[in-house]
Amino acid sequence: MKALLHRLRPTIRVRLTLLYGGLFLIGGVVLLALTYFLVRNSLSPSGPVGQGTPGTPPSGTSLVVKKGVFTELPPDTLISAREAQHIIVRVKDDSQQEILDSVLTQGAIALSVVTAAAFGLGWLFTDRALRPLHAITETARRVARSHNLTERIAYRGPRDDVKELADTFDTMLERLARAFDGQRRFVANASHELRTPLAINRTLIDVALRRPDASDDVKRLGESLLVVNGRHERLIDGLLTLADSENAVTDTSPLDLADVAGHVLDQAAAEASSRGVSASRALEPAPTAGDPVLIERLVQNLVENAIRHNHRDGSLSVATRRRAGWAELVVVNTGPVVPPYEAETIFEPFRRLGTDRVRSDRGSGLGLSIVRATARAHGGTVTAEPRAGGGLVVTVRLPAREQARPAGCGAASGGTRAAPDGASADQRKLTSLQM
Numbered sequence: 001m002k003a004l005l006h007r008l009r010p011t012i013r014v015r016l017t018l019l020y021g022g023l024f025l026i027g028g029v030v031l032l033a034l035t036y037f038l039v040r041n042s043l044s045p046s047g048p049v050g051q052g053t054p055g056t057p058p059s060g061t062s063l064v065v066k067k068g069v070f071t072e073l074p075p076d077t078l079i080s081a082r083e084a085q086h087i088i089v090r091v092k093d094d095s096q097q098e099i100l101d102s103v104l105t106q107g108a109i110a111l112s113v114v115t116a117a118a119f120g121l122g123w124l125f126t127d128r129a130l131r132p133l134h135a136i137t138e139t140a141r142r143v144a145r146s147h148n149l150t151e152r153i154a155y156r157g158p159r160d161d162v163k164e165l166a167d168t169f170d171t172m173l174e175r176l177a178r179a180f181d182g183q184r185r186f187v188a189n190a191s192h193e194l195r196t197p198l199a200i201n202r203t204l205i206d207v208a209l210r211r212p213d214a215s216d217d218v219k220r221l222g223e224s225l226l227v228v229n230g231r232h233e234r235l236i237d238g239l240l241t242l243a244d245s246e247n248a249v250t251d252t253s254p255l256d257l258a259d260v261a262g263h264v265l266d267q268a269a270a271e272a273s274s275r276g277v278s279a280s281r282a283l284e285p286a287p288t289a290g291d292p293v294l295i296e297r298l299v300q301n302l303v304e305n306a307i308r309h310n311h312r313d314g315s316l317s318v319a320t321r322r323r324a325g326w327a328e329l330v331v332v333n334t335g336p337v338v339p340p341y342e343a344e345t346i347f348e349p350f351r352r353l354g355t356d357r358v359r360s361d362r363g364s365g366l367g368l369s370i371v372r373a374t375a376r377a378h379g380g381t382v383t384a385e386p387r388a389g390g391g392l393v394v395t396v397r398l399p400a401r402e403q404a405r406p407a408g409c410g411a412a413s414g415g416t417r418a419a420p421d422g423a424s425a426d427q428r429k430l431t432s433l434q435m
Contacts, residue, residue, distance in 0.1 A: 013126050020122035021115060028111040032104075039103055043096045132162040136169055145379060149177035191236045198236070202229050241297060241370050252378075254401055255295060257286035257320040257329050264299045265318060268307060276312040277333075286320040286327035288398040290378045295398075298374045299329065301367040302394055306333035310391070326380075326397040335391040343384045343392070347372045371396070 010018070132155055139153050152173060155166035208214060209222040262283055272279050288295075306316045314334035321328050338346075350365040368384075371394075375382040380398035387393050 013123070013130060016126045016129075017119060017122040020126070021119035024118040024122075025111075025115045028115060032107045032111055035107065036100065036103055040096075040100055043099070132157065132166060136166055140169070143173065149173055149180060188240060191240045194236050195233070198229055198233050202226065202233075205229065235366070241366075252289040253292055254287065254289050255292055257288060257295075257299070257327050257398070258283035260292075260296050260299050261303075261318050261320050261329060264296065264303050267300070268303050271304070272307050272316065275307060275310065277307050277310050277314050277316050279307075279316045279318070282317070282319040284319075284321045286322050286329065287401050288327035288378075289401040290398065294374045294377070298371050298396065301371050302329070302331045302396070305367050306331050306335075306392075306394075309333070310335045314391075322400050325400050327400045329396040329398075331392075331394045331396075332387060333391045334387070334389070337390045338384075338386040338392055340386050343386055346384060347382070 135155065136153055139151060143149060143151055152170045153166045154170070155163055157163050205222045205225050209219055209226075214222075262281065265279055265281055269279065303316070303318065310316065310333050316331070316333045319328075319330045319332075321330075347368045349369040372382050375396055375398065378398050380396060382394065382396045385393045385395075
């Protein structure tokens with residue numbers, strides 16, 4: 001019941017219009033009543049004439065006066081002074097009553113017309129008064145869609161409540177931008193600082209393993225340390241990628257999700273075969289635009305996640321299509337049962353299912369976080385739903401674009417897709433990342 005009442009509650013524009021129109025109507029009614037009493041008091045009251053009742057002709061007279069008009073007057077009738085006075089009084093009373101009735105009737109009609117006009121003008125003026133609030137709302141929506149915290153309302157108006165609200169919102173965006181920039185810089189700087197000692201550790205371990213006098217215990221220990229070191233390197237690279245993918249994408253290139261998915265599936269075929277996972281594809285054209293390196297990282301993370309979190313002799317299917325203005329990528333895999341309440345939490349950084357947190361062979365727990373951050377940076381969405389019997393159905397939607405297929409681009413069935421100019425270093429870095 002409360003939800004129904006909440007939905008039926010009028011908007012602020014309707015409430016303000018009703019308020020303005022209601023106040024005008026109340027003021028008009030008061031003014032009309034005041035005018036009525038002033039007009040009535042300004043008219044001279046009828047006093048008694050002779051011995052009869054005011055306005056009543058003497059008995060025996062066949063004279064009838066209605067609203068100041070003689071409706072019956074016997075022919076050749078002489079009217080006395082007293083009868084004439086009564087006629088004048090009656091005509092005066094009828095005229096006064098007619099004037100008062102006219103004031104009420106015509107005043108009510110005029111008040112109705114002006115009140116309707118007041119409601120219409122109130123509706124228009126309320127919309128104009130609420131335009132600054134509409135600008136604030138639209139800015140908030142754009143920031144939520146694009147994650148571009150550099151945008152500001154920059155409202156230029158009088159120093160009033162709306163100006164204060166807009167300035168407060170701009171201040172909040174500025175503080176959020178500084179906070180997010182500081183967080184990204186911290187992650188990037190910390191990751192860069194940690195890569196150097198990890199690279200030194202890997203070099204020292206390699207040198208120790210290559211020594212001729214290294215015992216079997218030393219070699220087994222060195223191999224274990226290399227696994228741990230490699231996991232830490234992948235974790236740091238994942239943090240760098242996550243920090244980069246959370247920024248709004250400004251430089252985009254046309255691409256087709258079908259080409260990217262076919263290229264990634266060809267690269268992952270060996271790993272899928274070694275784990276006994278069969279992969280199928282249904283790649284229809286799904287043109288979009290974005291950073292090719294990040295989009296490929298997105299698809300690669302989803303495919304690798306579907307392979308590694310799967311049963312032996314399981315299955316994996318990848319489909320692309322264009323639907324309702326979106327370029328869609330759907331990845332379906334078999335695997336362990338995922339509780340519905342955990343379908344959303346798996347996109348959080350370092351979040352794994354069950355006891356996967358203690359396992360290092362399945363990645364660092366940043367793969368799906370990178371997927372969601374990349375999709376949002378491109379103005380898209382990503383959702384995950386548990387599959388009946390185990391596994392997940394992950395759907396990525398990116399804004400569709402009309403594009404001409406680039407020359408030399410790999411077909412949907414596979415092929416090598418060249419990295420864009422100036423992105424080869426990033427391509428090599430991102431290709432080495434693991435989830």
